[in-house]
Amino acid sequence: MAQSGDNKHTQSHLEELNAALSSGEFLPIRRMLNSLPPADVAHLLESTPPKIRAFLWQLIDLETEGDIIQYLNDEVQAQFLREMDAEEVAAIAENLEADDLVDILQQLPDRVIQEVLSSMDHQDRQRVEHILAYDEDTAGGLMNTDTITVRPNITLDVALRYLRRHENLPEMTDHLIVVSRSDEYIGVLPLRRILVSDPSVTIREVMSTDLEAIPASMPDTEVAKLFERHDWVSAPVVDDEGRLVGRITIDDVVDVIRENADHSLLSMAGLDEDEDTFAPVIKAAPRRAMWLGINLITAFIASAVINIFEGTIDKVVALAVLMPIVASMGGVAGTQTLTVVIRGMALGHISKDNSRWLINREVMVGAINGLIWAAVVAVAATLWFDDRTIGVIIAAAMVINLITAALAGALLPMIMDKLKIDPALAGGVALTTVTDVIGFMSFLGLATYFYA
Amino acid sequence: MAQSGDNKHTQSHLEELNAALSSGEFLPIRRMLNSLPPADVAHLLESTPPKIRAFLWQLIDLETEGDIIQYLNDEVQAQFLREMDAEEVAAIAENLEADDLVDILQQLPDRVIQEVLSSMDHQDRQRVEHILAYDEDTAGGLMNTDTITVRPNITLDVALRYLRRHENLPEMTDHLIVVSRSDEYIGVLPLRRILVSDPSVTIREVMSTDLEAIPASMPDTEVAKLFERHDWVSAPVVDDEGRLVGRITIDDVVDVIRENADHSLLSMAGLDEDEDTFAPVIKAAPRRAMWLGINLITAFIASAVINIFEGTIDKVVALAVLMPIVASMGGVAGTQTLTVVIRGMALGHISKDNSRWLINREVMVGAINGLIWAAVVAVAATLWFDDRTIGVIIAAAMVINLITAALAGALLPMIMDKLKIDPALAGGVALTTVTDVIGFMSFLGLATYFYA
Numbered sequence: 001m002a003q004s005g006d007n008k009h010t011q012s013h014l015e016e017l018n019a020a021l022s023s024g025e026f027l028p029i030r031r032m033l034n035s036l037p038p039a040d041v042a043h044l045l046e047s048t049p050p051k052i053r054a055f056l057w058q059l060i061d062l063e064t065e066g067d068i069i070q071y072l073n074d075e076v077q078a079q080f081l082r083e084m085d086a087e088e089v090a091a092i093a094e095n096l097e098a099d100d101l102v103d104i105l106q107q108l109p110d111r112v113i114q115e116v117l118s119s120m121d122h123q124d125r126q127r128v129e130h131i132l133a134y135d136e137d138t139a140g141g142l143m144n145t146d147t148i149t150v151r152p153n154i155t156l157d158v159a160l161r162y163l164r165r166h167e168n169l170p171e172m173t174d175h176l177i178v179v180s181r182s183d184e185y186i187g188v189l190p191l192r193r194i195l196v197s198d199p200s201v202t203i204r205e206v207m208s209t210d211l212e213a214i215p216a217s218m219p220d221t222e223v224a225k226l227f228e229r230h231d232w233v234s235a236p237v238v239d240d241e242g243r244l245v246g247r248i249t250i251d252d253v254v255d256v257i258r259e260n261a262d263h264s265l266l267s268m269a270g271l272d273e274d275e276d277t278f279a280p281v282i283k284a285a286p287r288r289a290m291w292l293g294i295n296l297i298t299a300f301i302a303s304a305v306i307n308i309f310e311g312t313i314d315k316v317v318a319l320a321v322l323m324p325i326v327a328s329m330g331g332v333a334g335t336q337t338l339t340v341v342i343r344g345m346a347l348g349h350i351s352k353d354n355s356r357w358l359i360n361r362e363v364m365v366g367a368i369n370g371l372i373w374a375a376v377v378a379v380a381a382t383l384w385f386d387d388r389t390i391g392v393i394i395a396a397a398m399v400i401n402l403i404t405a406a407l408a409g410a411l412l413p414m415i416m417d418k419l420k421i422d423p424a425l426a427g428g429v430a431l432t433t434v435t436d437v438i439g440f441m442s443f444l445g446l447a448t449y450f451y452a
Numbered sequence: 453m454a455q456s457g458d459n460k461h462t463q464s465h466l467e468e469l470n471a472a473l474s475s476g477e478f479l480p481i482r483r484m485l486n487s488l489p490p491a492d493v494a495h496l497l498e499s500t501p502p503k504i505r506a507f508l509w510q511l512i513d514l515e516t517e518g519d520i521i522q523y524l525n526d527e528v529q530a531q532f533l534r535e536m537d538a539e540e541v542a543a544i545a546e547n548l549e550a551d552d553l554v555d556i557l558q559q560l561p562d563r564v565i566q567e568v569l570s571s572m573d574h575q576d577r578q579r580v581e582h583i584l585a586y587d588e589d590t591a592g593g594l595m596n597t598d599t600i601t602v603r604p605n606i607t608l609d610v611a612l613r614y615l616r617r618h619e620n621l622p623e624m625t626d627h628l629i630v631v632s633r634s635d636e637y638i639g640v641l642p643l644r645r646i647l648v649s650d651p652s653v654t655i656r657e658v659m660s661t662d663l664e665a666i667p668a669s670m671p672d673t674e675v676a677k678l679f680e681r682h683d684w685v686s687a688p689v690v691d692d693e694g695r696l697v698g699r700i701t702i703d704d705v706v707d708v709i710r711e712n713a714d715h716s717l718l719s720m721a722g723l724d725e726d727e728d729t730f731a732p733v734i735k736a737a738p739r740r741a742m743w744l745g746i747n748l749i750t751a752f753i754a755s756a757v758i759n760i761f762e763g764t765i766d767k768v769v770a771l772a773v774l775m776p777i778v779a780s781m782g783g784v785a786g787t788q789t790l791t792v793v794i795r796g797m798a799l800g801h802i803s804k805d806n807s808r809w810l811i812n813r814e815v816m817v818g819a820i821n822g823l824i825w826a827a828v829v830a831v832a833a834t835l836w837f838d839d840r841t842i843g844v845i846i847a848a849a850m851v852i853n854l855i856t857a858a859l860a861g862a863l864l865p866m867i868m869d870k871l872k873i874d875p876a877l878a879g880g881v882a883l884t885t886v887t888d889v890i891g892f893m894s895f896l897g898l899a900t901y902f903y904a
Contacts (some may be wrong), residue, residue: 018805039681169644191463192621228493231703251683261713269791277796320772339721344729
């Protein structure tokens with residue numbers, strides 16, 4: 001899996017852009033920005049530092065701004081929205097689908113949302129208000145209202161004539177949604193089935209009812225799992241009474257999958273998944289400072305532990321040389337367990353029935369690897385300091401710390417999950433605190449016993 | 453973003469399964485495994501420890517095994533395949549689409565592949581061999597051959613009659629692919645456009661030609677970016693001569709996106725994205741041991757640096773107490789920069805034109821945060837050890853190490869990328885080596901100068 005696979009198309013756009021920028025010719029840039037697909041322009045904007053980004057934004061025509069803004073990540077989107085007044089947002093809103101518009105509105109202050117809503121026509125406003133009522137991270141917040149519905153008792157022929165009255169069907173329409181007279185969801189009729197079926201049969205005869213509709217309150221991560229597991233292109237969303245309220249399409253689900261996967265990676269470094277790669281110093285520094293501060297507390301706790309054994313270190317300085325090895329190996333081993341468990345939880349693999357097996361496995365792995373590397377370190381330390389005692393001490397401390405690391409790496413995320421603390425964010429810091437404290441404590445404690 | 457959102461459906465299946473297992477009744481389990489959707493069974497299998505997993509697999513009927521196996525992750529898939537002979541694989545192969553079958557075949561030894569291929573009928577074999585010829589990580593390896601093609605000069609009516617001769621159209625067929633007489637790709641005709649168009653027009657009049665076909669040699673990560681950026685459901689794949697060779701569907705692209713995102717997270721802990729959450733000790737231990745060994749080398753390098761200053765520590769033991777703070781803060785700050793850069797590279801945001809800006813930004817952030825926390829640590833250290841010199845020393849070392857960390861965190865992945873080394877895998881170890889060495893060196897070096 002290449003990490004760095006650069007999209008040649010976009011990379012060449014980026015190079016073209018930079019060449020034009022440094023030559024100072026703005027006309028080709030403006031032409032480029034207003035002719036490229038909106039998603040590509042969004043990617044270009046995300047790939048430029050703040051000043052150039054602001055400059056490029058000014059060159060984009062107002063009517064294409066809406067198309068582009070929906071493809072930007074939340075943080076960059078917010079930057080541009082902050083500069084706009086309600087009228088401009090309303091102008092952009094005209095070209096957007098209801099769900100994409102809602103994503104944007106959710107970034108704005110309530111006052112502006114109200115202004116934008118009041119500038120819309122009745123039907124559009126209703127649609128948007130409908131989605132706004134749901135939490136952003138649920139199926140309701142993810143859905144769109146552009147459903148094409150039919151009744152089960154009509155024939156395909158009638159349905160086809162009905163479809164032909166449309167100028168076009170919404171993007172990602174892979175099926176018609178079959179509903180009852182009172183809008184209750186019944187089933188779906190795939191377009192690809194319409195095309196191969198005899199037009200005289202009724203919809204009831206060819207529709208499929210095994211696609212269960214998604215409740216509007218389902219968390220978006222659940223929705224993503226369903227889409228992944230069943231290879232859906234779109235799926236109907238229903239309210240508590242089983243009435244159709246909208247549909248979710250795979251393009252929005254892909255964003256959820258991407259964000260969730262990014263979340264674990266970035267959280268483990270105390271970063272946010274909406275993070276702008278080119279955030280200015282003034283935004284990036286405070287965000288990171290917080291995380292460093294939290295880790296500084298951990299570091300001071302470790303120092304306090306070392307301080308307890310100051311007297312022993314004073315006697316045997318070799319201990320100071322070797323002690324980081326025990327702590328760091330514990331940290332590395334613990335992070336491996338933590339990562340496996342956090343990912344297993346994200347994939348929905350871990351339940352209370354199999355967590356004991358998993359903890360046992362991790363402890364076994366920790367013990368085995370502890371013993372292997374303890375032996376290596378023991379020999380190395382003994383030879384280095386010509387002192388067999390120090391070899392025995394570091395070996396014992398390594399085994400203790402690697403087993404502790406395995407236990408902490410497996411248990412901490414499970415406990416945090418119960419307490420509704422995000423393990424991806426807090427797990428790493430908590431783990432390092434444990435492995436540092438136990439690492440220094442066991443190594444220096446044993447040393448104090450042996451050298452006393 | 454909840455990390456732990458458990459799919460209620462699947463969780464309840466998992467609970468049901470465990471209840472049945474502990475009650476010792478196998479009939480309901482067998483019934484359950486053979487009636488649930490294959491993707492759900494695959495998820496259940498991935499969520500069980502090895503022994504139960506092997507037992508469950510025996511309860512599954514041979515004819516559904518094929519459906520299920522395609523949804524398993526590579527490592528679990530390989531476990532089951534290893535137990536099968538070519539005949540069994542061939543039996544499974546019958547129910548699979550060509551691209552999914554190829555994914556499975558690629559896990560098998562050449563001898564078995566040949567046996568399976570020779571048991572297939574001519575047309576199927578040709579299809580599979582066609583895809584097998586492409587690298588697994590390219591568009592060609594990702595594609596399927598189930599394209600429905602039409603010529604541009606026929607009318608929609610003729611096309612509709614042609615479609616009605618099919619029993620059904622392949623899953624995820626969202627458009628017909630328009631090709632020339634010599635199979636050159638021309639454009640696509642969305643099904644949803646067919647349904648709203650006048651049947652008497654020709655395909656040429658309603659097809660769209662702005663969807664650029666994907667070259668078969670394009671890396672799968674690029675393909676994923678194109679799908680994400682253009683919200684495609686499926687896209688045609690062409691060979692070097694522009695002839696249609698297959699099509700890629702979003703469900704397979706979602707797997708690529710998920711795997712790539714997982715890759716960064718897992719690699720940073722030295723793990724593999726195909727990792728089975730419930731890998732037995734005998735598989736998990738050696739894989740992790742390697743990573744610990746590599747990190748042990750790093751730890752010894754750090755110890756060697758400390759050892760240089762043994763004399764100084766012997767004089768001022770407080771140095772041993774405080775030195776881990778400098779190293780660990782450098783590691784944390786560097787990991788933040790590293791994560792931002794690795795993710796920016798994966799998203800295709802970083803190019804040679806903007807990398808200088810990014811490095812500058814990181815160094816600025818490092819310097820600012822270095823100064824802030826250096827001040828805090830200086831005060832704390834001065835008060836703790838009642839020694840103003842040690843406060844000055846640790847503050848200076850902190851600033852040096854945090855700037856170094858920013859530089860290393862930004863430059864290392866860029867350099868590794870040039871050298872075709874995976875920065876997600878090697879970046880963390882390299883970074884920690886730098887921050888440990890510079891952290892201990894600056895702190896203890898300054899101390900040696902001041903206390904000499």
